[in-house]
Amino acid sequence: MIIQTIDYRKGAVKIIDQTLLPDEERIVRLTDVKEAAEAITCLRVRGAPAIGIAAAYAMLLAVEQLLKERLIGGPRYFFDRLDGARPVDAAGIGEIEIRETLVAARELISTTRPTAVNLFWALERMSSVAESAAPGPAALCARVAREAFAIHAEELEKEYAIGMNGARFVRSGMNILTHCNAGGLATAGYGTALGVIYTAVEGGAKIHVYVDETRPLLQGGRLTTWELKKRGIPHTLLCDGAAASLFSAGRIDAVIVGADRIAANGDTANKVGTFGLAVLCERFDRPLYVAAPWSTFDLGIPSGKAIPIEDRSADEVTSIAGKRIAPDGTAAYNPAFDVTPADMIAAIVTERCVIERPNLLKIKELTTA
Numbered sequence: 001m002i003i004q005t006i007d008y009r010k011g012a013v014k015i016i017d018q019t020l021l022p023d024e025e026r027i028v029r030l031t032d033v034k035e036a037a038e039a040i041t042c043l044r045v046r047g048a049p050a051i052g053i054a055a056a057y058a059m060l061l062a063v064e065q066l067l068k069e070r071l072i073g074g075p076r077y078f079f080d081r082l083d084g085a086r087p088v089d090a091a092g093i094g095e096i097e098i099r100e101t102l103v104a105a106r107e108l109i110s111t112t113r114p115t116a117v118n119l120f121w122a123l124e125r126m127s128s129v130a131e132s133a134a135p136g137p138a139a140l141c142a143r144v145a146r147e148a149f150a151i152h153a154e155e156l157e158k159e160y161a162i163g164m165n166g167a168r169f170v171r172s173g174m175n176i177l178t179h180c181n182a183g184g185l186a187t188a189g190y191g192t193a194l195g196v197i198y199t200a201v202e203g204g205a206k207i208h209v210y211v212d213e214t215r216p217l218l219q220g221g222r223l224t225t226w227e228l229k230k231r232g233i234p235h236t237l238l239c240d241g242a243a244a245s246l247f248s249a250g251r252i253d254a255v256i257v258g259a260d261r262i263a264a265n266g267d268t269a270n271k272v273g274t275f276g277l278a279v280l281c282e283r284f285d286r287p288l289y290v291a292a293p294w295s296t297f298d299l300g301i302p303s304g305k306a307i308p309i310e311d312r313s314a315d316e317v318t319s320i321a322g323k324r325i326a327p328d329g330t331a332a333y334n335p336a337f338d339v340t341p342a343d344m345i346a347a348i349v350t351e352r353c354v355i356e357r358p359n360l361l362k363i364k365e366l367t368t369a
């Protein structure tokens with residue numbers, strides 16, 4: 001079972017608006033690159049791999065918009081994931097104009113969210129295929145469409161591989177704690193951290209998942225519970241502050257989380273609160289596993305200190321679900337992510353391999369092999 005978190009159909013990016021879950025499962029069609037940027041900024045689409053796919057689709061959408069504006073009387077839409085990259089008669093448009101559109105879209109999307117490197121990775125991949133595309137507007141359009149659809153399809157394949165590689169850490173009877181949402185909603189549809197759990201369960205493991213609610217935006221309480229319920233996996237929701245007492249009672253066997261950016265030495269940025277869980281794992285001698293596609297590594301960054309951490313609005317902390325809970329004017333500290341040092345991570349599970357006790361040398365060896 002996969003969740004169609006994001007798609008590109010009939011000239012529009014389609015997403016499940018995650019700000020409305022679990023109350024409403026609304027599919028929103030984004031037809032303008034500015035709408036796509038807003039959807040990423042406001043977490044309508046969220047989670048590092050899904051943000052990467054959304055970034056690639058936003059660049060394609062910018063080209064779609066240009067074609068629609070300029071080829072009046074042409075087809076109703078130009079690109080569709082299921083039709084693949086069909087030939088586009090873009091003869092009425094200059095290649096330079098298409099390239100300028102792609103550059104502008106890249107600039108806009110790169111301002112949306114700073115931490116998940118998958119966003120920048122996808123933008124870079126789209127730009128570099130545009131640069132090396134065969135001459136002519138039609139070839140350029142076809143090339144960027146093919147790349148966006150490839151990014152989406154490849155991400156899903158990677159998630160299944162991550163699930164297979166990570167399932168070895170999950171045994172029947174385990175109680176696993178997860179933070180935020182690293183499932184189908186955060187990815188191409190299957191998941192990374194939750195993908196590991198899904199693969200283990202599909203293989204017959206009977207496990208119980210503890211779900212941190214994940215303040216301030218409650219991705220655990222609203223989204224992970226929604227996914228686990230759909231799959232019939234037993235789970236219990238807890239306030240983030242209750243995790244320590246669960247560890248202390250011996251009720252957590254392992255923690256599995258996703259990642260937004262992994263530095264060259266293995267330091268990992270993920271949803272704020274992950275580092276606190278790593279400290280608990282150390283205190284209570286439990287493993288913390290990170291599951292993420294290789295595209296989440298940022299090898300240009302030597303350590304977690306250089307990972308840009310998104311600061312979000314104080315309102316997210318002083319309110320819950322739009323209702324203010326603190327006195328007007330209360331100052332709030334709201335980093336969206338924190339960094340877990342590599343030496344607190346038992347293993348990073350990727351689609352290529354599992355890196356146990358990650359460090360600079362091990363990661364370097366893998367990248368040069």
Ligand code: MRU
Pocket residue numbers: 043046047048049116179180181182183186187191192193219257258259260270271272336
């Ligand atoms: O702010 P969000 O909801 O985009 O944060 C998401 C996370 O921190 C996830 O754990 C991470 O992106 C991995 S998703 C597979």
